[in-house]
Amino acid sequence: MRFLPALIAPLALALSGCATTQTSAPAGTAAAPPVPVMAGAVSAADPRATAAGEAILAQGGSAVDAAIAVMLALTVVEPQSSGIGGGGFMLRADAASGALVSYDGRETAPAAATPTRFLDDAGKVLPRETRVFSGLSVGVPGNLALAAKAHAEHGTLPWEALFQPAIALARDGFVMNQRLYESLKGNKGRADLDMEAKRVFFGPDGEPLPLGTVVRNPDLAESLTDLAQNGPGALYDLNAGSLARWVAERTPRDGTMTEADVRGYTAKERPPVCVRYRVYKVCGMGPPSSGGMAVAQMLVQLERFDLAAMGPDSPQFWHLFIESQRLAYADRELYSGDADYVEVPVAGLVDAGYLASRSALISPDTRLAKVEAGVPPGAPLARGDGPEEPEHGTTHFAVVDAGGNAVSYTSTIEGAFGSGLFFGGFYLNNELTDFTLTPEADGKPVANRVEGGKRPRSSMAPTVVYDADGKIVLVIGAAGGPTIPVTVARAIIGVLDFRMGAQEALAMPFAMAFGDTLLIEEGTALVGMQDALKALGHTGIRVGPAPIKANAVGRRVDGTWEVATEPRLVSVVTP
Template sequence: MTQLPVIALSASLRFAALLCACWLLPASAQTPHQPEAASGFVARPAVDAPTAMVVSANPHATAAALAILRAGGSASDAAIAAVLVLNVVEPQSSGIGGGAFLLHYRADEGSLQAWDGRESAPAAVDETLFLKEDGERMGFHDAAVGGRAVGAPGLLRLLAAVHAEHGRLPWAQLLQPAIDLAEGGFAVSPRLHALIARDRFLYTDPAARALFYDAAGEALAVGSRFTNPALAAVLRAVAEEGAEVFYHGALAADIVAAVARAPNPGTLSLRDLADWRPLKREALCAPYRQWTVCGMPPPSSGGGTVLAMLGILQGFPLPEVATDSAFATHLFAEAGRLAFADRDAWYADPRAMPLTPQQLLGRDYLAGRAAQIDLRRSMTRAEAGTPADSLSHVAAQHPERAATTHISIVDAAGNAVALTASIEDAFGSRRMVHGFLLNNQLTDFSFQPQDAHGHHPNRAGPGKRPRSSMAPTLVFAADGSLHAVLGSPGGSAIINYVAATLIGVLDWQLPPDLVLARPHAGSRNGPTEVEDTAAGHDLARRLQMFGHDVVLRDLTSGLALIVRSGQGGWTGAADPRREGVAAGY
């Protein structure tokens, strides 16, 4: 695994940071590792297990994955079963009409693979994809709804490739839980009902209208039975004939036709589907104190930006700073500003990036970025940096939308999978084919192909994979053993969710369930975003002492966290903001 040098700021800076923390905080906040103030979320009790652990976004998915593990399946087998069940019960978030990123750790070899299942742009796409006739950019939903933003889906071929290398149980067995659930049905949850009810566009698709709404045109009621026989039929065909049935023949033709005849049509072709392939990439790893943290490389910006934040913070004595202090949040938000400025400027499909992530994670470069943090006052907005051996393009920020899910799994052999899957916006393109929704991932490209600095690295183009923020993450101890598995949905906020969780687990050694219940706060190089809870309101007032422009908002993460326990087993915790569940044996 690639390792980068540890950043060490001067001892005087470390002392100044600690002095500032103690001086500016109330007496009640000066003791490190003190219990957290109530966040407004009740922590779901963590689950301890000696052998194996699953944390997913839904109880049905966790149960399916755990059953696969008990049957002798591998972590990858369990992940396949879980993510396909999530297609059934969380259709708004992920599914076979979208893509995923997956980290796989093989314990007996100590090897790590990064699998890229990101959607790709059709061959007929060019950089003007989201420009109107007058050259102005389209509005987000003007671009997202319909066929224009649909990329070639990657999830099924990714799962098949991972199964071919790491699967133990038969492929068809892994699809059966999703088939059974799609046929037999499940009770509509409050969250699914609320998402259907508030969506402005889903009803416009006839197939989606028939599936998600009752005869009166109302969103399916909480507790009503939801079945999806069309999806069950597709999954049965995939179980019997393999993933290729999705990319060729009648099903592929129906996908292409749905994109072409949709309002706001797209250009996805049969060749685009046939040509799409998952890619094995080298995981992006860097040291953080005594740990090694590994994440996804581009086209995801998640791994690199999380590592940049950690690298910037590494020189500050966070383990000695109060966990709920405004000073700790100040440092975290400033590191986020700096890392997100670089993310927005440089990250894209790796073929289009003018530099490598390693240049943005170099010791001297991140030390220089960290030196820009004022210990007493927010910089408000950071400018992108320019590594000495890079080109000079700096790109504009492009917002991302959240409809994503995450699964963390460790099996009995110590193998692990961190899988983040998505169809991009909630309910994707709002175009449904045979019971599954198609993605709108192409809206993760920059809508403006050029700016004052030149061509945007993340501009649309034929066959390109748009930038993502998905950040499946693995952490290794100094002896090389696996220590933690985590990830989250949440659009570009995923990066802050994952980085903050790592600090809570590694620096403050907080119990996993308490880490996930803490109020979120951070910056994506705009205002400092603080979760709209009682604890968040208190934190926002204290952050104003540091000159932060604070915005209170819902920050609905869906973290799935597994940490090695002191007894040698595993502790799993699910985010209290969503429907996730941890279970093990």
Template sequence: MRHILSLGLALCLAACAINSVASPPSVSQPKASVPEAKPAGQWSHGAMIAAANPLAVEAGLEILRAGGSAVDAAIAVQTALGLVEPQSSGIGGGAFMLHYDAKTGDVVAYDGREVAPAGANERLFLDEAGAPLPFWAAVKSGRSQGVPGAVAMLYLAWQEHGKLPWSRSFQPAIILARDGFPISPRLNSSVTQLKRITEPGDDVVSYLMDETATPLPVGTILKNAAYADTLSQIATQGPKAFYEGAIAADIVARSGQAPMPGTLSLADLKAYKPKRLEPICRTYHERKVCGMGPPSSGGIGVLATLGILENFDMAATDPREPLGWHRFIEAQRLAYADRDTYVADDRFVVVPIKGLLDATYLKSRAALISDTSSMKTVEPGEPPGSVKRGRDATGNVFGTTHFVIVDQSGDVVSMTTTVEGLFGSQRMVRGFFLNNQLTDFSFLNVDAKGEPIANAPAAGKKPRSSMAPTIVFDKDGHFELAVGSPGGNAIIAYVSKAIIGMLDWNLTPQEAVALPNMIARTIPVAVERSRANPKLIQSLEALGHTFRDGGGAEGSGLHAIRLTPQGLVGGADPRREGVARQP
């Protein structure tokens, strides 16, 4: 009965909108200090994994049942996703991970973002005349590959939090690759979407299409012996097998092939080092919300959106009515304008993180929001510590996934992982696809006014990301929920929506991730009309909003786990094929 009621509410949220009269905003002051995350103490809530494919979830659960940690399980989930969901992530790409240690209370951010080769420069995606390359030409070129970071990052996290031998977590994916797995509807759909830009001889064609260049049907058993062999080498030899030797040589050779060969070298791969960073954290109504800092903009974007909305009584609004959605849209616009302008790799540009998340500054941004009409234009603000920057010229991304793991000790992993485009650069090496992550850079270096763009390419620089793995702690500092999503720059909107749904609107994780997507990076707002009630849209239009169809360049893939008085409760985005399960 509880399941039926929850399902009914989710359907009602998508199908029932009640018009309301906008009321003046109520203002509350954000807390000045961020409460510390605390150890979990005696953990008695079991374990859970939420990810975008049941086979990957089962791979992780196998490791948990064997006594593995959340990080051990993350290795299994990632290597399995790289096989069954190769359009979204894999060992040829990069990742960001947030980890909570239930024994110590420590929250750590792991940066496995790809790095531009030493041979890259500001003209990376410009043609001979200085004009930006066509997007898909850049994606499929040899210039788009950054040094993959996922393997090295997972190894660093395993060294600090692994319980099982490194090799153990690779076994589920190795067996799955050798024995084969059924092609899922989403994998088949992704190949079909890509068919319009494929050519005979492309790796996607040879791997996932038949001799007539028709995508392999749903249910076809697909084996990948080359991937199994690659994983076996990494499992027995460690990351060195990937970043040096024959695998590395093949990565370099494939990136160096036409069209437009890249400059990726063996020295670039050997020099790659993942980073262990402090997360960025801020309060939201007495809770501590932690996310990923630069080179990702996701944490800043989510925290800024929440920080603006904290000046309103969002809990008094209703997800079936327009007021809460109106405020959410306006807060997004303001946060995106600042994110686009100021955030990039902070080793190369000054990123005013404290200024962007300052309570007084965000209150001034919130003051621009009216509950009776939409802003017609949005300009970036001038947060404390900022340097003038040009208007961004970065495109969107398509191929990413997110998963959440809570282990039997209460340790938590929230990890977003990507190859950037659908199947990355569509260049395959030893059973896996190489990323096209460098197209996350702005193709232009300066804007129309000649101002330098923060996210312009450079040698050794990491392209800005929007990935936003997030962990939330309650007012007493105890773990409450973990969430994240794929979706390119729409990730900020997706993750913020889910957090508001759970914390302000008291929805279950499943109900929160199923809410309609509305992305307000630009005007008009991208809206998921199939889930948004027409009356709700009409009410928002009456406030001055304009909409275009689409939930973003890539549909969300939100996955969340929340600790409730009844135990762990998970949510898997119905737009993908994921599940949330316990061992």
């Protein structure tokens, strides 16, 4: 995980002005009231998007319908995080049959992209501005294709109906809230890279529009109307321009996006990754996401320990959790990638015997001096690990419909405001910088190297948890780039081991190992555990804000749904 030690401080700094920026919630803020099972539930990062999903459920829409409406609304009100210019992963769980399907809407590299896409003629990594703030970083967007595929299979309302809340928000306007304002201010030079974006979000003085300003985005309203009426294919010609040609004009090197790349994009159904953790079944996303496998590994490696007896206030628990993280992330870096292009030993990575052997490396008494990837069954040999960019322009939303069917959907444009390129009223992703920047390491090919048509590795971890009777008990996911699997695993432990409600579990402290540095969340009980953690070998401790953002829906004992939102996040609609 070579990029993490050097980028832990820049990551926190970047997140201070982007989608995963968190500020402390007011003391005594109450959790959302229970929602009757038959009414369903929606958890999203912005109340306007939550309302969009709830409106669709009120019309008799399915969980998939509502999730699509949320994704579209977030394109309008949370443009720094996700949208139709990016991609995502969705899990859809059927309450009656227990069937679980996962959809891959991850962006793809243009067919002409090569492993040296981010290298100059001398073989050195291009400057960040060149590789990120240009068409070089833009992958073919996949969110609309994912939405169309999921809707065709599990939608109940007409496609056009799902767009109406988002169209109204873009056309009639929405209030500039604190989160968007701070994100725009903290990412000037990226958010205002394109003149059209500057006209929407910035004033004549070059500063973000003031808090409370009603923001209107007529170009996006027009684009969404076109897509609603004509389907995802309208993306090719939004606002009388070709997305592919537009991106190609902004790509400084060979390997540009073509119309064939856009027209040829396919959202794919992937096998979910499921493991048993105690009496529960935990299911997540498989490759090209690494999130599902990492969450599974962290949990199963900890199963031999009595975490419930330790409790969340125990330094012993946090030590064990941190060690499990380190082992899981070592495997992630070496083996994860697009399984259509490289061999990913998914079954081996979550094999019970293999994880028992990895768990045996965890000592309750001391930190492992060195952590290396293991050799799971079916593992390819001679593979390298190279540098990559952290992703942090992401959002998650969870939906349960009246029938108890659930959707866990993580959507992203990678960095805050993606590439900074603005097309048809929305930002285009910079997902291609999620590829490892160099194609080889120590003379060995890297699994996550750039290749034409390939999908970059992701940390996204949409997750569904079932109890021993097969009932859905938790629908969860997170934003925050490499922190995502840790955020999700920690909350799952909170619910399953510590018997917390979903909201309480999201409020648990955050700790994560970034190489030899351990980040512990400021203002939490973890700060007082520093001496105990140091005694266990965790000497490189850094105290700082938790760069995380999670959303979840959990089932209460009485059968009602608890809507849980990130407690570090204040999503202010009015100033």
